[in-house]
Amino acid sequence: MLATVAFLAFWILVGLALFFIAMRRGPRGKHVAAEGEGRGSRRAILTSFLVFYVAVGIAVPALLITGNEDNADAHVGGTQISLTKQEVKGRELFGQRCANCHVLAAAESEGPVGPNLDQLRPPAELVYDAIVRGRQRGGGTMPAGLLEGSQAEDVAAFVAATAGR
Numbered sequence: 001m002l003a004t005v006a007f008l009a010f011w012i013l014v015g016l017a018l019f020f021i022a023m024r025r026g027p028r029g030k031h032v033a034a035e036g037e038g039r040g041s042r043r044a045i046l047t048s049f050l051v052f053y054v055a056v057g058i059a060v061p062a063l064l065i066t067g068n069e070d071n072a073d074a075h076v077g078g079t080q081i082s083l084t085k086q087e088v089k090g091r092e093l094f095g096q097r098c099a100n101c102h103v104l105a106a107a108e109s110e111g112p113v114g115p116n117l118d119q120l121r122p123p124a125e126l127v128y129d130a131i132v133r134g135r136q137r138g139g140g141t142m143p144a145g146l147l148e149g150s151q152a153e154d155v156a157a158f159v160a161a162t163a164g165r
């Protein structure tokens with residue numbers, strides 16, 4: 001929001017400054033041969049400046065806004081963590097295979113069976129190992145082989161990047 005205001009203020013200032021420069025230069029400029037020609041070129045300068053100003057002033061914010069919309073679903077509910085493609089896949093798989101049992105805010109999951117991953121904040125290797133080999137160390141049972149290979153890696157990357165944030 002602040003960035004948007006600053007951006008607009010900047011462009012308004014640039015616009016005003018260039019406008020006044022253009023207005024002052026014309027009549028006094030030494031290179032202006034005849035009165036008519038001077039006006040013509042001043043108008044041409046003003047016109048091309050206005051076109052440029054409007055194009056950049058509108059196109060750039062418009063691009064930023066649509067760019068953000070494309071990114072929106074890479075952002076995790078409420079928090080501003082940008083996910084890689086791998087992590088986005090991992091989030092989907094997490095919702096299918098892990099959310100029933102684990103709490104993880106980034107996946108909006110509240111499963112009460114296993115440890116709270118936001119509190120545990122496990123590194124990716126530990127998550128991968130737990131997925132592939134399972135766990136049964138007294139805190140309940142997590143079955144082995146819930147996911148394999150690259151899918152297990154995707155989930156591990158997602159959990160490591162988001163747990164506790």
Ligand code: HEC
Nearest residue numbers: 097098101114122127130135136137138139140141142146
């Ligand atoms: C059926 C419920 C269940 C499911 C489904 C499940 N877990 Fe677990 N998970 C547990 C339990 C219970 C534990 C604790 C086991 C123990 O005390 O040894 C655990 C432990 C963990 C741990 C901690 C391992 C450690 O060594 O401290 C991680 C990380 C983990 N799970 C990640 C996941 C991920 C990622 C998925 C999805 C692929 C998943 N879990 C799916 C029940 C589940």
